[in-house]
Amino acid sequence: MSRSIGKISINPIACDGHGICGELLPELIQLDEWGYPKVTKNDLPLDLLEHARRAERLCPTLAFMVLLAEPATQR
Template sequence: MTPARTLRIDRIACTGQGLCAELLPELIDLDEWGYPVIKDRAVPDHLRTHTRRAVLACPRLALHADDGPA
């Protein structure tokens, strides 16, 4: 069994470019100022690859996917 993966955003590093929401709309919305809002911190298995891609694409390295409890 693979460990649960959780999604988090470093709000200090994030500049609200919105790329994460474009790459992972299933889990991330944008607020009225363009900053990400996580819909569900737990990453389902079928979205692990998309989540990894969104984390790697973040220009400010503000999106993180951690192994651990959901």
């Protein structure tokens, strides 16, 4: 896996367990027995950035967030 460029974060209060992030990012997220996402790896590698961005865009409750270590414009 490529180097970490930031972290993913899920607001557990906003999350309603739609499970889209778990489908898009099985490398970092497991769905629990009720369908709620459990972050298994916090660090976001560069090669998963596109999927993470997609999860962020598609999350119906805006619970999923990509937190880049540095602003994207600087890299």
